[in-house]
Amino acid sequence: xxxxxxxxxRVIATGMMSVIRYVFTLxxxxxxxxxxxxxxxxxxxxxxxxxSSFAVFAADIASSHFAANSNSNSNSGSSDVITSDVSHIQxxxxxxxxxxxxxxxxxxxxxxxxxxxxxxxxxQQMSTQMNQKRKVEEALAGTVDVFWSMTSKELxxxxxxxxxxxxxxxxxxxxxxIRKSDEARFANVxxxxxxxxxxxxxxxxxxxxxxxxxxxxxxxxxxxxxxxxSMLEGGRFDYLALGxxxxxxxxxxxxxxxxxxxSHILLQYRSPAYxxxxxxxxxxxxxxxxxxxxxxxxxxxxxxxxxELKIEQLYxxxxxxxxxxxxxDTPDLSPLTPIERTELWLDLFSMQGAR
Numbered sequence: 001x002x003x004x005x006x007x008x009x010r011v012i013a014t015g016m017m018s019v020i021r022y023v024f025t026l027x028x029x030x031x032x033x034x035x036x037x038x039x040x041x042x043x044x045x046x047x048x049x050x051x052s053s054f055a056v057f058a059a060d061i062a063s064s065h066f067a068a069n070s071n072s073n074s075n076s077g078s079s080d081v082i083t084s085d086v087s088h089i090q091x092x093x094x095x096x097x098x099x100x101x102x103x104x105x106x107x108x109x110x111x112x113x114x115x116x117x118x119x120x121x122x123x124q125q126m127s128t129q130m131n132q133k134r135k136v137e138e139a140l141a142g143t144v145d146v147f148w149s150m151t152s153k154e155l156x157x158x159x160x161x162x163x164x165x166x167x168x169x170x171x172x173x174x175x176x177x178i179r180k181s182d183e184a185r186f187a188n189v190x191x192x193x194x195x196x197x198x199x200x201x202x203x204x205x206x207x208x209x210x211x212x213x214x215x216x217x218x219x220x221x222x223x224x225x226x227x228x229x230s231m232l233e234g235g236r237f238d239y240l241a242l243g244x245x246x247x248x249x250x251x252x253x254x255x256x257x258x259x260x261x262x263s264h265i266l267l268q269y270r271s272p273a274y275x276x277x278x279x280x281x282x283x284x285x286x287x288x289x290x291x292x293x294x295x296x297x298x299x300x301x302x303x304x305x306x307x308e309l310k311i312e313q314l315y316x317x318x319x320x321x322x323x324x325x326x327x328x329d330t331p332d333l334s335p336l337t338p339i340e341r342t343e344l345w346l347d348l349f350s351m352q353g354a355r
Contacts, residue, residue, distance in 0.1 A: 093283055097145040098124050100135055105308045106148045106166055110275065112304065113291030121287065131223070132205035139278040146284065150273045152207040153332045160285040163338055164292040165272035167245060168305060169345040172330075174208075174241035174267040175318065177229075177251055180260045182238060187264045195265070195326050201228045201237035207332070208241065211269055215328040229254040241267050244318050245309050266320055266353065269328040272337065296343060325353030 097114075101107045102125070114121045130138065138144035139159050150171055151161060178186055189195050196217060202209040204221040212219045220237040222228055228240050233256055242250055247261055277285040295301035305311065338344055 095120050096122050096124050097281070097284060098126055098143065100126050100128075100130055100138075100144055100147045105305075106275075108308060109166065109292075109301075109304065110146065110288065112300075113288050113295065116291035116294045117287040119287040119291075121284070131225075132203075139276065142278055142280040144278060145281050146275055146277050146288070148273055148275050150207050150271050151334070151337075152210070153334050155207070155276065156334050156336070160277040160279055160282060161334075162275040162277065162285055162288045162292065163272075163336060164274065164289070164296065164301075165338075165344050166275070167243065167273055167309075169270065169272060169349060170245050170309075171243040171273045172269050172271040173244050173320070173346075173348050174269075175244050175247045176239040176241050176262040176265055176267065177232065177247065177259055178239050178262045179233065179235075179258055181258075183260070183262070186239075186262050189265055189324060189326075192326060198239060199237040201232055201240045203228065207271060210332060211271060211328060211330055212241075214331050215269075217328075226254070229256060229259065233258050244320075245314060263319075264323060266318075266323040266325045267328070268325055268349070270330050270333060270337070270339070270349065320348060320353075321351055322354055325351065 099107070099110070101110060107123070107125070111123055114123070126144065130144075132149060135144060135147045135149070136155070136158060139147065148166060149155060155161070176186070186198075189198070199218045199220060200212050201220050201222070202212060203225045204223050209219055209221050220231070222231060231237065232240055239262070244266075251259065251261060275285075275288055277288065292301065295304070
């Protein structure tokens with residue numbers, strides 16, 4: 001009798017273990033912590049397994065289960081095997097974003113846009129200096145989450161653009177750093193034909209170099225921005241064109257008594273600067289856009305822009321309307337550029353300039 005009872009209990013135990021294996025697999029697969037804990041207690045009560053023995057048993061089942069599911073083809077034809085693909089389970093979205101943007105208007109704008117989007121993001125700045133090419137590579141790898149740049153079609157197709165012009169088009173309104181000895185030479189420029197006699201210097205990684213070349217202007221490039229100042233002084237080219245909002249500070253940072261900001265010419269082309277986001281962080285791009293749109297809508301974008309970049313003072317000092325305007329085409333400009341949204345741009349592109 002005892003023998004038969006023992007045999008019967010083994011059969012029951014075997015069946016129970018199959019059920020237990022099924023239940024444990026299901027709870028493990030679904031990752032339902034509270035339910036898994038309840039089942040674990042029930043299993044230990046029914047089987048008499050100690051907590052330590054159950055842990056070994058559970059680990060063995062989990063290991064076997066996920067190893068079996070690592071080859072989906074081997075299970076695809078079996079109707080009695082429960083399989084699970086946990087690859088769709090999304091990791092928590094990181095609230096820390098890494099950027100190469102230094103302490104500038106652009107960084108202040110980014111932080112305010114994120115605050116407006118109520119996203120809870122915290123900005124972490126990288127101290128590593130990177131050229132444009134490296135920034136793109138790091139963004140594609142997910143090491144850098146957001147950077148800013150003047151746009152190009154290629155850039156917009158590679159990483160995620162947030163199409164709100166950070167400088168309202170001011171970056172495409174360029175003043176020139178020249179040699180002081182060439183001041184009279186630049187003052188005699190009246191037409192595009194005159195201007196084409198002068199040679200530009202540009203960073204090879206910047207979209208500006210391509211724009212100047214596409215408009216038939218002679219260009220000398222360097223892969224290192226800082227080299228351009230000594231190259232200009234040494235006569236390798238005749239001018240370095242920089243955004244009107246940055247040129248004074250840039251020349252001060254590369255002080256050279258032989259160089260000055262030209263007072264005669266405004267080089268103008270439509271080429272906005274945007275925030276660019278890693279393709280791995282589309283939710284971040286959406287949050288930045290939502291915050292910027294909110295700022296544009298209530299006027300706080302313009303208020304912050306005018307205050308931080310001292311726009312009234314810049315207009316007085318640059319005297320844009322008194323300059324000869326050399327307008328260039330931007331053949332690589334994306335058709336998605338929001339040119340029709342006049343609230344996003346300064347009125348500089350409608351100026352007639354000196355005649």
